[in-house]
Amino acid sequence: MADDASRIVTLTTDFGHKDPYVGVVKGIILSRFPQAQIVDLNHEIPPFDILAGAWSLKISVPYFKAGTIHIAVIDPRVGTKQRRIALELPDCIILAPDNGLTTPFIAGAKKAYALEKPQFFLSSVSNTFHARDVFAPVAVRLLSGIALRDLAVEVDKSSLTVIEGLEPKVQGGEIEGTIVYIDRYGNLITNICAETKPQIKEIRIGSRLLKLAVGSYDTIDDGDAQVLCGSHGYLEIAAKEASAQALLNVSSGEKVTIRTD
Amino acid sequence: MADDASRIVTLTTDFGHKDPYVGVVKGIILSRFPQAQIVDLNHEIPPFDILAGAWSLKISVPYFKAGTIHIAVIDPRVGTKQRRIALELPDCIILAPDNGLTTPFIAGAKKAYALEKPQFFLSSVSNTFHARDVFAPVAVRLLSGIALRDLAVEVDKSSLTVIEGLEPKVQGGEIEGTIVYIDRYGNLITNICAETKPQIKEIRIGSRLLKLAVGSYDTIDDGDAQVLCGSHGYLEIAAKEASAQALLNVSSGEKVTIRTD
Amino acid sequence: MADDASRIVTLTTDFGHKDPYVGVVKGIILSRFPQAQIVDLNHEIPPFDILAGAWSLKISVPYFKAGTIHIAVIDPRVGTKQRRIALELPDCIILAPDNGLTTPFIAGAKKAYALEKPQFFLSSVSNTFHARDVFAPVAVRLLSGIALRDLAVEVDKSSLTVIEGLEPKVQGGEIEGTIVYIDRYGNLITNICAETKPQIKEIRIGSRLLKLAVGSYDTIDDGDAQVLCGSHGYLEIAAKEASAQALLNVSSGEKVTIRTD
Numbered sequence: 050m051a052d053d054a055s056r057i058v059t060l061t062t063d064f065g066h067k068d069p070y071v072g073v074v075k076g077i078i079l080s081r082f083p084q085a086q087i088v089d090l091n092h093e094i095p096p097f098d099i100l101a102g103a104w105s106l107k108i109s110v111p112y113f114k115a116g117t118i119h120i121a122v123i124d125p126r127v128g129t130k131q132r133r134i135a136l137e138l139p140d141c142i143i144l145a146p147d148n149g150l151t152t153p154f155i156a157g158a159k160k161a162y163a164l165e166k167p168q169f170f171l172s173s174v175s176n177t178f179h180a181r182d183v184f185a186p187v188a189v190r191l192l193s194g195i196a197l198r199d200l201a202v203e204v205d206k207s208s209l210t211v212i213e214g215l216e217p218k219v220q221g222g223e224i225e226g227t228i229v230y231i232d233r234y235g236n237l238i239t240n241i242c243a244e245t246k247p248q249i250k251e252i253r254i255g256s257r258l259l260k261l262a263v264g265s266y267d268t269i270d271d272g273d274a275q276v277l278c279g280s281h282g283y284l285e286i287a288a289k290e291a292s293a294q295a296l297l298n299v300s301s302g303e304k305v306t307i308r309t310d
Numbered sequence: 311m312a313d314d315a316s317r318i319v320t321l322t323t324d325f326g327h328k329d330p331y332v333g334v335v336k337g338i339i340l341s342r343f344p345q346a347q348i349v350d351l352n353h354e355i356p357p358f359d360i361l362a363g364a365w366s367l368k369i370s371v372p373y374f375k376a377g378t379i380h381i382a383v384i385d386p387r388v389g390t391k392q393r394r395i396a397l398e399l400p401d402c403i404i405l406a407p408d409n410g411l412t413t414p415f416i417a418g419a420k421k422a423y424a425l426e427k428p429q430f431f432l433s434s435v436s437n438t439f440h441a442r443d444v445f446a447p448v449a450v451r452l453l454s455g456i457a458l459r460d461l462a463v464e465v466d467k468s469s470l471t472v473i474e475g476l477e478p479k480v481q482g483g484e485i486e487g488t489i490v491y492i493d494r495y496g497n498l499i500t501n502i503c504a505e506t507k508p509q510i511k512e513i514r515i516g517s518r519l520l521k522l523a524v525g526s527y528d529t530i531d532d533g534d535a536q537v538l539c540g541s542h543g544y545l546e547i548a549a550k551e552a553s554a555q556a557l558l559n560v561s562s563g564e565k566v567t568i569r570t571d
Numbered sequence: 572m573a574d575d576a577s578r579i580v581t582l583t584t585d586f587g588h589k590d591p592y593v594g595v596v597k598g599i600i601l602s603r604f605p606q607a608q609i610v611d612l613n614h615e616i617p618p619f620d621i622l623a624g625a626w627s628l629k630i631s632v633p634y635f636k637a638g639t640i641h642i643a644v645i646d647p648r649v650g651t652k653q654r655r656i657a658l659e660l661p662d663c664i665i666l667a668p669d670n671g672l673t674t675p676f677i678a679g680a681k682k683a684y685a686l687e688k689p690q691f692f693l694s695s696v697s698n699t700f701h702a703r704d705v706f707a708p709v710a711v712r713l714l715s716g717i718a719l720r721d722l723a724v725e726v727d728k729s730s731l732t733v734i735e736g737l738e739p740k741v742q743g744g745e746i747e748g749t750i751v752y753i754d755r756y757g758n759l760i761t762n763i764c765a766e767t768k769p770q771i772k773e774i775r776i777g778s779r780l781l782k783l784a785v786g787s788y789d790t791i792d793d794g795d796a797q798v799l800c801g802s803h804g805y806l807e808i809a810a811k812e813a814s815a816q817a818l819l820n821v822s823s824g825e826k827v828t829i830r831t832d
Contacts, residue, residue: 055602055605056605057598057601057602057605059594059598061591064494065494066327066353066354066588067352067354067493067494068352068354068366068493068494069322069351069352069366069369069370070493071350072320072349072350072351072352072370073351073369073370073373075349076318076320076349076351076370076373076374076375076378077373079318079347079349079375080316080318080373080374080375080378081375083316083317083318083347086601086605088594088597088598088601089593089594090591090594090595090598091589091590091591091594092588093588093589093590096494096495096551097551105590105591108591108595109591109594109595109598112595112598112599112602112703113598113602114598114601114602114603117598117602125527125528125550125551126526126527126528127526127527127528128525128526128527128528129526129528129529175539175540175541176525176526176527176538176539176541177526177527177538177540177541177546178541181373181541182541232589232590232592233585233586233587233589233590233618234618264650264698265648265649265650265651265698265699266647266648266649266650266698266699267647267648267649267650267651268651277698277699278697278698279697279699280697280698280699280700280703280704281700285699289647290618290619290647325755326755327588327614327615328613328615328754328755329613329615329627329754329755330583330612330613330627330630330631331754332611333581333610333611333612333613333631334612334630334631334634336610337579337581337610337612337631337634337635337636337639338634340579340608340610340636341577341579341634341635341636341639342636344577344578344579344608357755357756357812358812386788386789386811386812387787387788387789388787388788388789389786389787389788389789390787390789390790436800436801436802437786437787437788437799437800437802438787438788438799438801438802438807439802439803442634442802443802
């Protein structure tokens with residue numbers, strides 16, 4: 050592996066921070082490839098929430114250098130016949146179960162592979178912990194310079210599982226978006242592009258009409274939840290030093306509708 | 311230190327993630343030995359829960375390469391006359407207070423040492439933060455290649471504190487195990503070997519009879535909590551996309567009884 | 572950058588652990604300067620709590636080697652005209668918004684700078700995520716060996732925002748301190764120097780009189796919250812295997828008064 054190659058491996062899981070599971074995955078990787086640089090991207094995806102996991106990946110992957118390996122494991126069906134896949138993008142590789150987690154990246158992927166060569170896994174593969182037994186050992190082979198085509202079996206991109214909800218629906222002068230992610234601050238992050246903001250005539254969450262904020266969090270009226278352009282390029286409903294989620298009492302998956310004409 | 315030597319230091323604590331305590335320990339280590347690779351194994355051991363800490367170590371340590379240094383600090387009696395110890399295993403070293411945390415490793419240890427040479431600690435040792443003042447500086451000396459026998463005083467293995475509850479009790483055709491750990495998903499992890507599963511005639515938690523699941527989480531009946539082989543080689547009571555802990559309303563320490571005849 | 576130079580970058584934020592925000596900041600840094608060693612100092616500063624952030628920095632920074640770069644971002648006013656600053660201390664650099672976070676370090680700083688040269692930021696700077704868009708890229712330049720005076724514009728130290736509450740008030744025989752930080756264990760950490768302890772005639776929180784503990788947590792009477800010398804050199808109100816915060820039902824900001832004559 051050349052000196053300027055990336056040795057970054059990111060982890061996106063719903064494993065949380067209260068167990069040794071993430072640490073054990075790191076043990077597998079660092080024990081076999083000590084030069085790896087492991088970045089915890091997100092371990093607090095709500096358990097089994099594939100949409101939130103896909104969104105978290107979508108907004109994070111672009112900030113990593115070429116060659117980065119992204120491992121994403123939110124996997125309620127671990128241990129079934131569900132495939133484990135590797136998606137080869139122009140400048141990175143994503144390893145994940147084939148359950149829709151990689152949806153945002155499929156269109157732009159060069160090739161897709163199924164991980165089904167047990168010689169590259171831990172010698173004993175459990176039914177419940179493939180991050181440790183399958184994905185981490187495969188990442189180690191990739192770091193060591195083995196090509197994906199030698200580690201896995203190419204499959205048709207169109208055979209991969211995709212999930213709904215990552216793209217808004219546009220019909221005439223109406224856009225129907227979704228709250229795809231709620232962050233620590235209670236910011237409600239939608240799947241509607243920030244560039245839409247100047248065209249908004251009216252924006253509602255459920256039946257509640259929302260105001261547009263002028264700029265940053267600080268410009269939002271006290272006690273109100275308003276719409277601004279989030280840092281990842283999507284419209285976001287936020288409050289000033291308060292939680293928009295608590296103010297509006299909404300959950301992930303809630304619809305946001307915009308009238309543009 | 312040879313190039314292929316491990317520079318991995320793992321941390322297992324009840325420090326949580328809301329304070330700078332873990333970061334300061336890392337500062338001590340990386341400021342003195344920049345090549346160290348520090349892995350957070352678990353910082354959310356319930357405060358003062360030595361059994362959960364011992365279990366977390368037991369299932370994690372095997373995944374790290376030879377030469378790894380494991381620091382474990384769950385230490386309600388910090389600052390008393392309780393000893394700080396180092397356990398030398400065939401392929402790694404564990405640093406911990408002498409309060410039972412190292413119980414799973416004592417039988418297999420080559421030697422045990424007491425850390426009582428203050429010249430290897432921070433110059434001022436507090437009564438309340440030995441991870442920073444004692445264990446981290448000692449780990450730095452080990453990383454730097456100083457032998458444990460020079461850093462510490464050998465003691466008899468049999469003098470170390472051990473805790474109960476890590477091993478099930480087997481009597482005739484009955485096994486009495488314990489819920490030793492509850493993970494983020496609400497999986498109830500027992501101390502009973504997974505190999506026991508085929509011999510199970512009946513398994514109960516309290517008075518409640520449990521079903522055996524066929525394979526992975528996905529095969530568990532909706533709304534039920536059932537028994538499967540966990541990824542670390544022990545029987546586990548789990549639910550399908552739900553928390554077995556919430557379904558059964560049990561706590562750590564609860565007994566699980568098996569009839570095998 | 573010389574071989575013995577620090578490549579440590581610490582992060583102190585209120586970003587929490589449930590989002591990919593911290594991981595993305597690490598992606599920016601490691602993608603551009605792979606040798607960086609990033610230490611999570613604290614990401615669970617209560618949202619917008621600048622006092623807790625300043626305190627967490629104050630007690631942590633001394634444990635890092637010369638040359639460390641500390642990034643601190645608790646920033647409710649992100650995206651306003653508030654300056655982003657760099658504080659040059661004798662042996663480290665702190666990057667932060669100019670909102671009081673750096674208060675404990677201003678007196679000892681050599682120079683202060685405003686970060687206002689956009690050529691050193693990400694090409695597009697959002698209104699809501701300056702850790703990623705401003706502070707991380709500036710840290711990368713510093714790691715790469717560019718001097719702060721070339722990256723930023725010197726400003727007068729006296730122009731920096733300072734916050735109240737980090738120092739106790741001493742008047743005659745009375746010291747009025749503040750609970751500046753509450754940790755995971757429910758320990759109530761005051762801003763009153765531990766050296767004060769021998770002079771204490773009487774210590775109260777609100778109207779409640781407190782006892783002085785003799786030494787470590789273990790010496791505190793069961794069920795009581797008592798005063799001891801915390802590991803960072805300040806008086807701390809703690810309980811034995813219990814939460815002093817829960818026992819006393821107090822919040823951060825509460826006053827602690829001492830009579831010394």
